Amino acid sequence: MTDSFAVTQKAVLLGPNDRLLLLENANGVWEFPGGQLRVGENPITGLKRAIRGTTGLDATVDGPVLNTAWEIEEGGAFAAIYRAHSPTEAATLAGDHVRAVWVEPTEAIERDLNTTQKRAIERAGLL
Numbered sequence: 001m002t003d004s005f006a007v008t009q010k011a012v013l014l015g016p017n018d019r020l021l022l023l024e025n026a027n028g029v030w031e032f033p034g035g036q037l038r039v040g041e042n043p044i045t046g047l048k049r050a051i052r053g054t055t056g057l058d059a060t061v062d063g064p065v066l067n068t069a070w071e072i073e074e075g076g077a078f079a080a081i082y083r084a085h086s087p088t089e090a091a092t093l094a095g096d097h098v099r100a101v102w103v104e105p106t107e108a109i110e111r112d113l114n115t116t117q118k119r120a121i122e123r124a125g126l127l
Helices: 043-055 105-110 115-123
Strands: 005-014 020-025 034-036 060-072 075-085 097-103
Touching (some): 034 043, 060 115, 075 115
Antiparallel strands (some): 005 020
């Protein structure tokens, strides 16, 4: 194991009708919008940049709902998941995402999300 550590930030992103945005990546995995934090970048600024880069949406970020860390082959990984809002549901995909869907939080839980994502939806006060 190396000393490297990746920091990812994701958002439980709600639209104007309180529906949640889920992105499907090229591997068929559903995930929240977001991305890696850059060295020296403010966390909120970085999350807004990542949301805009993957969805084209300008979001406001309320605050963190869940932090988690785990080992990966290259070292370690840390994810901070925030609750955020978008004034529109007009997402445009970029990167390795193939589909975007806006769903009710209860419908999101029924999808094949990992335990951390489901817990983040709950901790965001959506269930």
